Amino acid sequence: MAIPPGVVGHKPNQVCKLHKSIYGLKQASRQWYHKLSSTLFSLGYIQSQHDHSLFTKSASHHFTALLIYVDDLILAGTNSSEIDFVKHHLHNLFRIKDLGPLKKFLGLEIARNSKGITLCQRKYALDILSDTGFLSSKPTVTPMVRTTRLYQGDGEPHPDPASYRRLVGRLLYLTNIRPDLSFAVQQLTQFMASPTTTQHQALTRILRYIKSSPGQGLFYPSSSKLILKAFSDSDWATCLDTRKSISGFCVFLGDSLISWKSKKQQTVARSSSEAEYRALASTSCELQWITYLMQSLQIVYTSPALLYCDNTSACHIANNNVFHERTKHIEIDCHVVRERLLQHLFHLLPISSSEQYADILTKPLDPTPFHYLLSKMGVINIYSPV
Template identity: 65%
Template sequence: MTLPLGVQSSQPNMVCKLNKSLYGLKQASRQWFAKLSTFLISLGYKQSHHDHSLFTKIHNSKFTALLIYVDDLILAGNDNNEIISVKNHLDAQFKIKDLGTLKYFLGLEVARNHKGITLCQRKYALDLLFDTGFLHSKPVPTPMVKHINLHDQDSTLFHDPLLYRQLVGRLLYITNTRPDLSFATQQLSQFMTNPTTRHHQALTRVLRYIKNSLGQGLLYPTTSTIQIKGFTDSDRASCPTTRRSISGFCMFFGDSLVSWKSKKHPTVSRSSSEAEYRALTIASCKVPYKEPAILYCDNDSARYIAANVVFHERTKHIEIGCHIAREHLQNKLYHLLPIHTHEQTADILTKALEPSSFYYLLPMLGVYASAG
């Protein structure tokens, strides 16, 4: 450690001691969060182990949640007295400003009506299209063309790989309220190192699709059954380069979509049954097990493997770690039910679909479209 430039000292080897963190220093954000979290814990809040910026408090049947982003806080819950109380404590300690009912937060637009709460990123999408010059582009009905096969060396290298990475990064953020973009973004994010012109063309199609669905987002209805249910699906050997499968799952709390993912498998699956079984394992680990949940799978073999301990020898090559789905099913932590392929909601997370199938599954995914 050395003295800052311009500081004169009569004694050699002297340094400054930081007694109070100042805004703008590297230590400032850490010190601020440490002070704020310590204060919230003293009020009886518990910090989440999954997201350290989330604090919750449960008292009898009352629940309060507090989410932090630097110095912006969101309060939610069914205990109005607790919400008023924690506001008063925060104001006494830090001098806060109450902005009222949540309408906009980090690019997320929140709206309420008699049907429920809607989340979308319309302004974020408009800014993305404006910055890329696609605000007046011709819209397309789907984010990707069916049967498109992107791979590492399918055309010449794109002239500006940094621009490609920046655009994919912005697409990743918009998937917070747009699960319909998850598969396309997952495909494009594989080529961040050396994108080609064909990859960039596929990216521009996603932008044109966003132009076609600016106000699209998620609807969380006011009336819904209290039941955890999920859909899991896989598209075997869909990657032309590695021949790995793409799995997708979506988890619902009643009719509200709360979790989803489109992901390439880390290993090659030898059969469609193995690919579906791996996807089932990933989904089964995402379910909170206070009450039995429901998982839907459209592959008979994968369901048989999960239900039958001594299923035929062709399953012996599947790693032991994958059989956690079977263990959870035997412990009655969830019920595994069949579903027709055309009704498989997670299908939209594993492959590019025709417009008819795509728009048939969108409402089932909890995605709504508003005039935009």
């Protein structure tokens, strides 16, 4: 370890001899990553330029992928001998603990059978309910009431804002495999500085919704087709404080939901068409990244993706290369949609609002459309009775 800044009296080229674990030191994570990555490079692995935590190795008859999160690793491949060799080599260097076939990873619970793979966070969700005293609460059918509109200063200041922040932070991690919670949690994150009792009441409704299905998660069928399709949507000027719009998109690989986002736009849109067009720009960038990631995984994908939008004007703006009064105020970075469209990265197709899957990521819905769209996104609960 290099000498920390501020230490006086040391000679050039001296280093620190550690008497305890390096965990907690500023240099620890960098040194660990350097040691691990250099070891993988020596074994012939290549680091993905589109996701630096992904290392791959391709040979004539096998392919191996290794995904890293700090000191937790997932190893997958088509050749068991190569996997055993990598594990043995890493064990000699780092004394790793082999947990066998993937069942748990960073709070995710993985179950598999011949039909596919299911991801959920049931234990994590139950821990949240237990810590907050909502295990015996009355469940609700949706995370938010359709008429809910949260804004700054709505209600009395919450007496314990720190507990509000901690709980919202825990719910953020739960959205990793719960797209049904993404919009509701995104709304609550806007009031972390000074939450009110009204916003805390909305937070408790999310907990009661989790109580109704703590084991809900995503299902990835084994028979899914290799077709990329995305749904893009926005809700215009719904933020009562800033009048900014909410963007939402979800990306499917066949019938498997692999990416989604619910986020407030950075600038105010002058029309619903502009808001939809900005949402399309975010979705097209996500499709581009997923295409690059598939190349790193040696997946040959040449067909253009299918991008669905329910706003006719936004589709016309994407297809029309003439600037006019309705588009000259739109920032240039939004026209990445037109650029990717001309490169045949995707086909832009219309869709009815009732079949717009991303609608669940932009606004609160009534129970019937909410659960209909949720069923289309591959969200299931393997713990529910048949």
